[in-house]
Amino acid sequence: MKASATLQVERRVTGSRNELRKIRESGKVPGVIYGKGLGAPVSISLDGKQLAAMLRSHPHSVIEVDVPGEGKHPIMMAELQRDPISHQIMHIDFQRIDMNExxxxxxxxxxxxxxxGEREGGMLQLILHELDIECYPKDIPDVIDVDVSSLELGEHISIGDLKLPEGIKATQDAETVVVAILAPQKERTEEELDHIHDEELQNAKHRDAAVAVEKD
Structure with a gap:
């Protein structure tokens, strides 16, 4: 994945909570860019809709932006803060990166x-939605494909089984399960269901009797 200019940022003066509120009300998101290669952290604001679109499609992408007063730099998202109730993006941190590291x-x-396994009635369960990796910025993949075609009932694929693109190294435990095919649950007969129902009724009667004794 090569760096691409997908976000337009504006420099802003670090201000009060009231000024940050005005930025958000205008549809923009306050943020900061920091890292080696910059003279000092740069306070910025950027369009909220454009940022949301990037986070939906390529949240871990390398972005080349023209930082006002600092020139063009490759950056990546480092931290995102959302409102716990509305989930509105409140602030974003970007880190300047070195494309050669x-x-x-x-x-x-x-x-x-x-x-x-799915064709035999099993259920596919994706356990790991993202994979932690190490690589050069130019090699960051948009996605990592996991082929499940050969998986049978009860089988799974671990990180160590993945065929990763060249230059990509997984940093998590190789035994971590990525996806599994679960066997279908056995359907109970009417006789088994009736037995379970009778046991539940008996348990309920015992609970009621115990409560009555305590009240006495």
């Missing part, structure tokens, strides 16, 4: 194919 980031996992 390896970084740690994450890549979305995408399931490819239809498994044997």
């Amino acid at each position: 390896k970084i740690t980031t994450s890549a979305r996992i995408d399931i490819v194919g239809s498994s044997i």
Whole structure:
């Protein structure tokens, strides 16, 4: 993934909570860019809709932006703050990166194919939605495809089983399960269901009797 200019940022003066509120009310998001290669952290604001679109499609992408007063720099999202109730983006931190140094980031996992186990009635369960990786910024993949075509009932794929693109190294435990095919639950007969119902009634009667004794 090469750096691409997808966000327009404006320099802002670090101000009060009231000024930050005005920025948000105008549809923009306050933020900061920091890191090696910048003279000092740069306070910025950017369009909220454009930022939201980037986060939906490529939240871990490398972005080349023209930082006012600092020139063009490759950056990546470092931290995102949302309102706990409205989930509105309140603030974003970007870190300036060196394209010639390896970084740690994450890549979305995408399931490819239809498994044997699913066709036999099993259920596919995606356990790991993103994979932590180490690579050069230019090599960050948009997604990591996981082919489940050969998986049968009860089988799974771990991080160590993944065929990663060249230059990509997983940083999590190789034994971590990424996706599994769960066996279908056995359907109970009417006799088994009646038995379970009778046991539940008996348990309820015992609970009521115990409560009555305590009240006495």
